[in-house]
Amino acid sequence: MSSSRATLIQVAERAGVSLASTSRALHGTGASQKMVDRVRAAAAELGYSPDAIGRSLRMKRTFQVAFAVADIGNPVYVEMLTAIHEVLAPHGYRVVVMSTGHTVASTVDLVRSLGSGFVDGLIVSPLRTDDALVDAIREAPVPVVVIGRSLEQQGIDSVSTDSAAGLGQAVAHLLEIGRRRIGFVNGPLDTTPGAARQRGFDAATSGPAFTGDHAETERADDFTVAAGLAAARRLLSRTPAAGPFDAVVAANDLLAIGVVRAARELGLSVPGALAVTGMDDTEIGRVFQPSLTSVSLGSAERGAAAARLVLDRVDDGAEPAQQIAIGPRLFVRESTAQEESAR
Amino acid sequence: MSSSRATLIQVAERAGVSLASTSRALHGTGASQKMVDRVRAAAAELGYSPDAIGRSLRMKRTFQVAFAVADIGNPVYVEMLTAIHEVLAPHGYRVVVMSTGHTVASTVDLVRSLGSGFVDGLIVSPLRTDDALVDAIREAPVPVVVIGRSLEQQGIDSVSTDSAAGLGQAVAHLLEIGRRRIGFVNGPLDTTPGAARQRGFDAATSGPAFTGDHAETERADDFTVAAGLAAARRLLSRTPAAGPFDAVVAANDLLAIGVVRAARELGLSVPGALAVTGMDDTEIGRVFQPSLTSVSLGSAERGAAAARLVLDRVDDGAEPAQQIAIGPRLFVRESTAQEESAR
DNA sequence: CCCATCACCGGAAACGTTTCCAGTGTGCAT
DNA sequence: ATGCACACTGGAAACGTTTCCGGTGATGGG
Structure with a gap:
């Protein structure tokens, strides 16, 4: 100093x-x-x-963008953060990491705090949404881009993905490799992703397209490995009339890892006795043993798209709200491999 | 808006x-x-x-602290970030994430950029250090805390850990469970952690304390899973005169995961044929199969300590530089379990 | 009754920058 | 030689806040 x-x-x-x-x-x-x-x-x-402060005061630009999530420990958000950083840094923007907290009220507080004008924009990926949050975002004094569900009706910029369709892809894949009794380990239903993925699973396992024999959901308290392990223990301890589960769809990769661990506890080989799919296509899932079949929701692309959207908005404010959708993509790996030899 | x-x-x-x-x-x-x-x-x-800007201009306080690392994707840094955030947020401080880049020159640039005064302090964990960086840090206009090696002589606040001793713990543990031919997969030697860990391995495997038969190092290009896999393939393809390797120490958990994958490719069971240890005690290592024996370097504690140090410095500037050391701690898990049954 | 003390209030300066506006000088063309 | 366009420069205001400083009124003690 x-x-x-x-x-x-x-x-x-x-x-x-x-x-x-x-x-x-x-x-x-x-x-x-x-x-x-x-x-x-x-x-x-x-x-x-x-001096950045003097300049900001005069120019009414801080050259900072906030990225807010509930849990920065989740690898999905880390990927988003990295992508956001990579898009923004070349334009001279800094990234401020914030925590939304776990309730929707604390997220509203955070959005309101933008009123103190320390950033030029916000990228937020809220786990839960309600009208108060939508209102707060609409009235925010700086551009806000939501990563999560599409908010077209509400006139809010958003970058979304069709995770329901992604779940459909996972179920279809399991049916295709001959699995018929499919369990679903989901996260909390009152979260946006939890609700969407439940919808996707229900749609994929009802109606004529479902050629399996049984479908059943077990809910984890959280989108973590520990919660996935506990939920999978509960699920796999039950044996449906149609026979024991031969596949489990997990709502994200962390839950899927929990499922694999539970399977091992019960002596079920993966993918031999139990095929397992994850979602988010994270690094941790790719290097796991067995490597996880997973539906990519394009975390990095979504982050990058959100960052570009903020950049646009900062320059010319009042265009109509944009919706960007990133399609889900299934990556097949060892955890659903057909040949037993691949273990 | x-x-x-x-x-x-x-x-x-x-x-x-x-x-x-x-x-x-x-x-x-x-x-x-x-x-x-x-x-x-x-x-x-x-x-x-x-208005945060107006207030900052007048008060000469931004209520922001920067955290800079080379690769935010590394789980160690995510843990630090989380801890830093948790310490700083209650005091009304925001955290700005920055990238040091991979060279020491770009890190120097970053430290110099503090001159524009957009943060009240910096926490940096540089992979590589040299005199220019030390000078830049010493002359920085705001408090800088280094997470990494101790910089007591240089009069710089630092939060360090004795990763060399940590490596010693890992080697001692492997000897204790009866392994005698120990390989070491290290990262680049020109990085601070790479150099320290090499020193630790060399010290632990030379001299009378080493009761094993063979010790050998293979270097990975980077501290990643992919680099660890490649390096382990090279290492394990060699067979020392004393006999094939029965243990590998990896310089961090990501490398260790690469080692386990290489072992599997070669049909070596872990820990049966090959015991593997990691370092950093990351979440990914804990949930991996087999779960990794790992030396914790207290990432979260180091982050928290650094944050508290910055907080102190921001209030009263010119105390003598402080050095905080967090001791390494070995956690034994499946990857070095003695009973074969635990696989 | 007068003076000292005190709590509180308003004016004004300061933080460091960008940008509007008016003014100066140069060069060129008529 | 004179006018005009043009490139450049300097003064000053503005951004929104905190805080110093002097001043006012009230209150209490002697």
């Missing part, structure tokens, strides 16, 4: 020119070459670097 | 009092109860919320 920093006024004095010219010279527009050289030299001698 | 926000001046006008009194009333000191009520009411009517 050295002495206090040089200010633009000091640079101006040192260069013997006006404050206005100094600013112009450094900023690059409407200054003669001689002026630029002179000011640059003075700035270099003093080790000047422009 | 609604209309522009109310300013303190407008609140003052509405309340019919001076700007100074308005500020005092809201801030809480030296104002009569009547004044406070009146101003609060006016503020509420206008939906006033104080």
